[in-house]
Amino acid sequence: MGEYIKFEPSKEPLYGEYKKWNMYLFHKDKLLVKIDGDKFIIPNGDDIKRLKLDVYHLQCLGAYEKTDCYSGEIEEIKDDEYKFIDLRTYSKNISHDEFLVGAKALLLLDHVRNNQKCGVCGTKMIMKVSGNDRAMICTNCDNMVWPKTAPAIIVAVTKEDKILLAHNKMFPEGTYSVLAGFVEMGETFEDCVKREVFEEVGIKVHNIKYFGSQPWPFPNSMMIGFTAEYLEGEIKVDNEEIVDAKWFSKEEARKISRKSISISSDLVEWFVNR
Ligand SMILES: [Zn+2]
Structure with missing residues (x-):
């Protein structure tokens, strides 16, 4: 399965001996990495043995590209070859898939240590x-x-050849994005799309279609992406989260959207390329 699905969840190691394990070890939510020039490398089982570290809450995560991965917690160490970094910093240095393995490791560690x-x-x-x-x-x-995972919907609302983009007061000046919001308990994703769009910008939508999903481990969310079409109403922003919202043409959307690792930029890209 290692080629069909890159990450295979498992409570037991699936390949190789401990020397080859990828060890995702955290101290105060920061990941231990080996520094190699401008690259961050996940230490293996041999490195950890050499460092003589006590590892708490050690758990097998599963295997990534046929390498077993473990998560755990350690005390702070001082070693010139190693450094503790947060996951956002780690995400800038490696592929999105590799970043998600690091995120899984922290989520599992959190789950174990928060439920002692x-x-x-x-x-x-x-x-x-x-x-x-x-x-x-x-x-x-x-x-x-x-x-625990907290699901949140994210939706690209279109009206003929335009897309609805909004400025959230948390965003940097002049940037616009698609709408998003957390799913309430017992709510379907589709109802959440309808409610969030109506609450935030006062319009009704229909033809809600699934687009894709993205784990968002800051700290434990899951973004479920949708597209939807305008049905009726005039834009009226809630002024709590959303302070401005407008219909943008493809040209305008291309200029104003923020490129990021988030599914929000995939949704805008889908619109400008359709
Ligand atoms: Zn009990």
């Missing part, structure tokens, strides 16, 4: 052994906690 005690009865929790899921289970009351 049961939220119902306060007793110790342990990783469930059976099955391939990552549930933590209470040793007293059987309460189970699965890794």
Whole structure:
């Protein structure tokens, strides 16, 4: 499967011995990397053995391109060859797929260390052994906690040959993007698209179609992208998050959109190239 799907989740190593493992180790949410010129390299099992590190909450993540990957937490170390960096810095230096492996590692570590005690009865929790899921289970009351992800929709709304782009007050001056928002509990993605667009810019949409998805691990979100067509209404911004919204032609959208690793720039690109 390693060629069909680059990352194979697994609680047990699938390939090679520990020397070849990729070790994603964190201290205060910063990733330990080996410095090689301007490149960041994930240390392997041999490097970690040499550094004589105690690793806490060690978990096998699965394999990336047929190399087993582990996550864990370590104390701070001082070594000229190594450095701790945050995931945003790491993302600028490597491919998006590799970045996501680092993100998975931090998400798994968070899940394990945030669920050491049961939220119902306060007793110790342990990783469930059976099955391939990552549930933590209470040793007293059987309460189970699965890794949490917060879904958010992101949508490109079009009206004939124009796209709706909005300026969020958090954005840098003069930049516009597609609309996005968190899914409420018990809400379908489609209803969330309708509600978010209506709340933020006061228009109704239809013909909602799935576009793609992107994990957004800052800290544990999942963006689900859609396209939708204008149905009715006039633009009226909420002034809470969105302070301006307009219909843009392809030419204008090309000029004003922000290029980024996010699915939002893929949606704008889809519109200007359609
Ligand atoms: Zn319990």
